Amino acid sequence: MAGPLRVALLGCGTVGAEVVRLLHSSGDDLAARVGVPLELAGIAVRRLGKARDLPVSDELFTTDAAGLVARDDIDLVIEVIGGLEPARTLLLAALAAGKSVVTANKALLAEDGATLHAAAAKAGADLYYEASVAGAIPLLRPLRESLAGDQISRVTGIVNGTTNFVLTRMDETGAGFADALDEATALGYAEADPTADIEGFDAAAKAAILAGLAFHTRVTAGDVHREGITEVTAADVASAQAMGCVVKLLAIAERCGDAAGAGITVRVHPAMIPRTHPLGSVREAYNAVFVEAASAGRLMFYGPGAGGSPTASAVLGDLVAVARNTLSGACGAGASDYADLRVRPMGEVVTRYHISLDVADKAGVLAAVAHAFADQDVSIRTVRQEGHGNDASLVVVTHAATDAALQAVVEQLRGLNSVRAVASVMRVEGET
Amino acid sequence: MAGPLRVALLGCGTVGAEVVRLLHSSGDDLAARVGVPLELAGIAVRRLGKARDLPVSDELFTTDAAGLVARDDIDLVIEVIGGLEPARTLLLAALAAGKSVVTANKALLAEDGATLHAAAAKAGADLYYEASVAGAIPLLRPLRESLAGDQISRVTGIVNGTTNFVLTRMDETGAGFADALDEATALGYAEADPTADIEGFDAAAKAAILAGLAFHTRVTAGDVHREGITEVTAADVASAQAMGCVVKLLAIAERCGDAAGAGITVRVHPAMIPRTHPLGSVREAYNAVFVEAASAGRLMFYGPGAGGSPTASAVLGDLVAVARNTLSGACGAGASDYADLRVRPMGEVVTRYHISLDVADKAGVLAAVAHAFADQDVSIRTVRQEGHGNDASLVVVTHAATDAALQAVVEQLRGLNSVRAVASVMRVEGET
Numbered sequence: 001m002a003g004p005l006r007v008a009l010l011g012c013g014t015v016g017a018e019v020v021r022l023l024h025s026s027g028d029d030l031a032a033r034v035g036v037p038l039e040l041a042g043i044a045v046r047r048l049g050k051a052r053d054l055p056v057s058d059e060l061f062t063t064d065a066a067g068l069v070a071r072d073d074i075d076l077v078i079e080v081i082g083g084l085e086p087a088r089t090l091l092l093a094a095l096a097a098g099k100s101v102v103t104a105n106k107a108l109l110a111e112d113g114a115t116l117h118a119a120a121a122k123a124g125a126d127l128y129y130e131a132s133v134a135g136a137i138p139l140l141r142p143l144r145e146s147l148a149g150d151q152i153s154r155v156t157g158i159v160n161g162t163t164n165f166v167l168t169r170m171d172e173t174g175a176g177f178a179d180a181l182d183e184a185t186a187l188g189y190a191e192a193d194p195t196a197d198i199e200g201f202d203a204a205a206k207a208a209i210l211a212g213l214a215f216h217t218r219v220t221a222g223d224v225h226r227e228g229i230t231e232v233t234a235a236d237v238a239s240a241q242a243m244g245c246v247v248k249l250l251a252i253a254e255r256c257g258d259a260a261g262a263g264i265t266v267r268v269h270p271a272m273i274p275r276t277h278p279l280g281s282v283r284e285a286y287n288a289v290f291v292e293a294a295s296a297g298r299l300m301f302y303g304p305g306a307g308g309s310p311t312a313s314a315v316l317g318d319l320v321a322v323a324r325n326t327l328s329g330a331c332g333a334g335a336s337d338y339a340d341l342r343v344r345p346m347g348e349v350v351t352r353y354h355i356s357l358d359v360a361d362k363a364g365v366l367a368a369v370a371h372a373f374a375d376q377d378v379s380i381r382t383v384r385q386e387g388h389g390n391d392a393s394l395v396v397v398t399h400a401a402t403d404a405a406l407q408a409v410v411e412q413l414r415g416l417n418s419v420r421a422v423a424s425v426m427r428v429e430g431e432t
Numbered sequence: 433m434a435g436p437l438r439v440a441l442l443g444c445g446t447v448g449a450e451v452v453r454l455l456h457s458s459g460d461d462l463a464a465r466v467g468v469p470l471e472l473a474g475i476a477v478r479r480l481g482k483a484r485d486l487p488v489s490d491e492l493f494t495t496d497a498a499g500l501v502a503r504d505d506i507d508l509v510i511e512v513i514g515g516l517e518p519a520r521t522l523l524l525a526a527l528a529a530g531k532s533v534v535t536a537n538k539a540l541l542a543e544d545g546a547t548l549h550a551a552a553a554k555a556g557a558d559l560y561y562e563a564s565v566a567g568a569i570p571l572l573r574p575l576r577e578s579l580a581g582d583q584i585s586r587v588t589g590i591v592n593g594t595t596n597f598v599l600t601r602m603d604e605t606g607a608g609f610a611d612a613l614d615e616a617t618a619l620g621y622a623e624a625d626p627t628a629d630i631e632g633f634d635a636a637a638k639a640a641i642l643a644g645l646a647f648h649t650r651v652t653a654g655d656v657h658r659e660g661i662t663e664v665t666a667a668d669v670a671s672a673q674a675m676g677c678v679v680k681l682l683a684i685a686e687r688c689g690d691a692a693g694a695g696i697t698v699r700v701h702p703a704m705i706p707r708t709h710p711l712g713s714v715r716e717a718y719n720a721v722f723v724e725a726a727s728a729g730r731l732m733f734y735g736p737g738a739g740g741s742p743t744a745s746a747v748l749g750d751l752v753a754v755a756r757n758t759l760s761g762a763c764g765a766g767a768s769d770y771a772d773l774r775v776r777p778m779g780e781v782v783t784r785y786h787i788s789l790d791v792a793d794k795a796g797v798l799a800a801v802a803h804a805f806a807d808q809d810v811s812i813r814t815v816r817q818e819g820h821g822n823d824a825s826l827v828v829v830t831h832a833a834t835d836a837a838l839q840a841v842v843e844q845l846r847g848l849n850s851v852r853a854v855a856s857v858m859r860v861e862g863e864t
Contacts, residue, residue, distance in 0.1 A: 022727060026583065033580050033648075136582075136728035138574030145573060148465050148752040150745040151458070216464075278734055281713045288732075295454060295745030296568035296735065302710055303731035313582040313727030320580035328760070 005034070005323050006041040008074045010065050010090055011081035015104060015131070016043070017054055018312035019078060024055040030316070034323040038076075042068045069094045076322055078315060079103040080131075084111060095119040095127065100326055102318040104131035104311055110205035110221040113212060126325050128318035133206045134159055134287040136310030137303035138317065143213040143291070151294040152214045154254040156429065159206040161285035161305040162197035163229050163249040165189040167237075167270075168283045171246055176234045189285055199228035203251045203268040210289065211253035211266045217341040219253075219266055225346040227269035236270075236424050239356060239395060243428075245272040246280050250429060256344060263344040272354055273430035280430075347404030352381070352428040354397050357413060358421040361392035365418040369394060372412040376405040397428060437466070437755050438473035440506045442497050442522055443513035447536060447563070448475070449486060450744035451510060456487040462748070466755040474500045476513075501526045508754055510747060511535040512563075516543060527551040527559065532758055534750040536563035536743055542637035542653040545644060558757050560750035565638045566591055566719040568742030569735035570749065575645045575723070583726040584646045586686035588861065591638040593717030593737040594629035595661050595681040597621040599669075599702075600715045603678055608666045621717055631660035635683045635700040642721065643685035643698045649773040651685075651698055657778040659701035668702075668856050671788060671827060675860075677704035678712050682861060688776060695774040697781045704786055705862035712862070779836030784813070784860040786829050789845060790853040793824035797850040801826060804844040808837040829860060 007023070009016055023030070023040050031037040040056060044065035062068055069077055069090050077094040079101060081087045087108050091101050096119060103109070109116070109132050120127035130140045134157070143152075158164050162184060169180040181198065184190040196202045204224040211219040229249050240247045250273070253266045273280055278300045282288040287305030292298055304310045359365045366383065373380050379399040386393045398406065413419050439455075441448055455462070455472050463469040472488060476497035494500055501509055501522050509526040511533060513519045519540050523533050528551060535541070541548070541564050552559035562572045566589070575584075590596050594616060601612040613630065616622040628634045636656040643651040661681050672679045682705070685698045705712055710732045714720040719737030724730055736742045791797045798815065805812050811831040818825045830838065845851050 018727070029583070136725075137731055138570075138577075138579065141573055141577060142570030145570075145749065145753050147570065147745070148749050150568075150748065151461070278713070281710070293568075293745065295450075295741040295748075297739070297742050297745075299569055299733075299735035301731075301733055304729040307729070309727040310729050313579070313725065313729075316582065316727075317577065317580050321577050 004037040004039040005075045005326060006039050006073050007076045007078060007319070008041060008068050008071070009043045010069070010077065010079045010087070012043050012045045012052065012061075013080065014308040015311045015315065016080045017052065018308040019080065019315050020054045020056055022312055022316050026316070030320060033320050035327055038319065038323060041074055042071070044068050065090055066093065069099070070097070074099060075326060076319065077101050078319065079105055080315065081105070082107065084108055088112060088116075091116060092119050095123050095125050098123045098125050100126035100128075100322045102128045102315055102322055104129065104315055106132035106202075106205045106209060110208040113209065113220075114218045126322045128322050129209070130318050131311045131314035133209050134289060134301070135303065135305045135307060136313045137287060137289065137301050137305075139289055139301050140213055142301070143210070147291070147293055147296060150296050152255070152291060153294060154252065154292045155210050155214045155289060156279065157206070157210060157251040157287070157289040158248055158279055158282050159210075159251050159287055159289065159305065160197055160200075160203040160249060161287060162190045162194060163203070164282065164287070165285045166198070167229065167232070167247050167249065170232070170234065170237045171241070174234055174238070177230060177232055198230055200226045200249065200268045203249060207251035207253060207266050207268050210251065211264060214253055214291070215255065215264050215341055217264060217343070219264070219343060223266055223343040225265075225267040225269070229270050232270050233424060235356070236426055239354065239424070240272040243272065243354070243397070244275055245428070246275050247272055247426070248279060248282075252429065255341075256348060256350070263342040265344050265346065265349045267346060267349060269427060271427040271429040273428075277430040347402060347407070349403040350400050351403055351406070352398050352400050352431075353406045354395070354426045354428050355410065355413070356423040357394045357396070357419050358423050359392050359394050360418045360420060361389050362418065366394065368416050368418050369396070369413065372416065373398070373409050375412060376409045377401070378405050378409050393423065436469040436471040437507045437758060438471050438505050439508045439510060439751070440473060440500050440503070441475045442501070442509065442511045442519070444475050444477045444484065445512065446740040447743045447747065448512045449484065450740040451512065451747050452486045452488055454744055454748050458748070462752060465752050467759055468755075470751065470755060473506055474503070476500050497522055498525065501531070502529070506531060507758060508751065509533050510751065511537055512747065513537070514539065516540055520544060520548075523548060524551050527555050527557050530555045530557050532558035532560075532754045534560045534747055534754055536561065536747055538564040538634075538637045538641060542640040545641065545652075546650045558754045560754050561641070562750050563743045563746035565641050566721060566733070567735065567737045567739060568745045569719060569721065569733050569737075570746075571721055571733050572645055574733065575642070579723070579725055579728060582728050584687070584723060585726060586684065586724045587642050587646045587721060588711065589638070589642060589683040589719070589721040590680055590711055590714050591642075591683050591719055591721065591737065592629055592632075592635040592681060593719060594622045594626060595635070596714065596719070597717045598630070599661060599664070599679055599681065602664070602666065602669045603673070606666055606670070609662060609664055630662055632658045632681065632700045635681060639683035639685060639698050639700050642683065643696060646685055646723070647687065647696050647773055649696060649775070651696070651775060655698055655775045657697075657699035657701070661702050664702050665856060667788070668858055671786065671856070672704040675704065675786070675829070676707055677860070678707050679704055679858070680711060680714075682711075684861065687773070688780060688782070695776040697776050697778065699778060699781060701859060703859040703861040705860075709862040779834060779839070781835040782832050783835055783838070784830050784832050784863075785838045786827070786858045786860050787842065787845070788855040789826045789828070789851050790855050791824050791826050792850045792852060793821050794850065798826065800848050800850050801828070801845065804848065805830070805841050807844060808841045809833070810837050810841050825855065
């Protein structure tokens, strides 16, 4: 067996520590799978001297991350620092030196993945980032490789565990958003500042990465239409139940237009989907990604979306692949943006709306409401009238129309005298 | 762009014809993904002159498969003939000549995968076979690569669409096995001779392939304990429903023993699983594989299990990967059997039983039955007594025990005077 491949680890928090433990406990197994041993040659941390209880010598730790990356004896670099800087500078330095990179950094990939991919391609190095989306679910490799002979039409994901936990609790207990979030926080499923999760920023970053892979196009987080779950009410969840649906925060990337003017749309928002849809049974903090492809049909990938162990598992899976490629000289055959499709605005998305209106309890209301839909050429699928007097309401579910037309309908409804309030508007997905 | 890679296609039935169509319609896209064009250079068929309506010249067709494989200008070989011979001889010839192979042939892989893998390793060629298990679900690549840094403890699959369709109908309509099979046949989900499906042979071949990949060990179809679904009754399905379960034909490969005496068990049999289990919602002819790994946690892969298009999609995904490897010189880094675990007999499997007994309606029956379980150290989880007189029955669900002990209990129950018949015995899976 040839000499070992030497690995630099950047960052030693929850995921990094688990990577260290797995490299140690699975050393023999990894060596058998790669063909040579993988040797941890250095660990860059912010502070030395912290008690870490890891099975490695103290001498491996350094605060000089840039120096570690630059060392001649380093073959591969794992980055689990997170955030844009210094991660970006470190990874660009590694790639420029021809060192392949494994990263779990979704923020960086979503913000500037194109620059990293270009640096990897130029240097003939690998850039792998399975851990950046949906934890340990092997997802990027299937999108990048297994479905490479197919044409993907849509990717729909539940890619944020915190929000899925909150929405699951709302569905199970009838609780409102605030109470369900409190429970998630108490149980450790939500961070003290949950903004990135509940406002959809985390999901939007993952949507950008997924969209780029599925459609071979550069997509950044800024391209993603984003709505969080803070305005989802117990009434919305109950309405969904009445329709045989469940509310989920979905990340959706889909191809639109024809061959001549093909484009994609990428969005994150709460939506109602049928309980019988494969994504409808994804509960608690689990993640899943549902892929629709021309030949392969409907596929789904399900698993834990976060956590130190699952994320470390994904990092090690990538490390094995990158190590094998390094030995065989096959690095750099990674992602691609050759399709270069245009990202189109949210208004061009074709979807369906569930609209709940508080209305005056008098004749002619339905006619006025129906007129607003007709004005925008939006076809109504069902209308349900409920309650009387001050509790009178109308629930309208539309057929598919552009988001722009549906938004225009909602604006028009807001201006109607007979409509006291547009109580809720939610998209309906997952039906054909 | 360099010259094209030239591909030989062996077999031109449903899947082969779809491969031809996709190679034609996606030619530009595939060339962009691979880096060079893929050119179909020959198609081996059993008979010439058949009307095929394919977008290729008649001159590509030949009945001389061996001659086609041996041609100097062929770089890659796709095999969709199926069966052991001549497929094995053709693929061994291709591999010996250093030509990488993509095959959908589960029978051959399950029977003699080790020989093919050895030939590929010796020649430094690739052997890819994503299409051989669970159609287009990208499954083998994640098992082989993404989870390569993890330790898999168990793989549980619904890998046969015909039996899943039949069991779904029995669950939905209360029909017996024969009626549900008739419906499946009428709708095209079961073949005229459904033996390979309903007796579990097809699932056993796939189980062998999955087990080999998950545990890096040689497993053949003959190593797999196999029971089909022909004896599953409407009463079994109703009993499952009463427990919140559903009956599925499961293919299960799991690690057993400790590090010193590690082994694996591989089995295919009907079992009850909870409806809330991710596999519980896999209905109709869909397939899914549920993977439990030490670090990654619980993962599931879901999709269509068969069909010309999904299978052809998987073949093309493999073809792209193999083509890229050929260009980069990275072929041959495929499967492995280094772990070399011993396949252990069914008796060593630890599982739970659901046993339904027709019993005499008299005092002391429960005591006698409980005694039989205690004799084999099998712990009872629940007992339900139902009916009176000639309809009196006992339904027993056990805690986990070895299959050998559970079988011994059943034998002992059959010998009891107070037990008129052991009406049904079914394993219970998917609970911790």
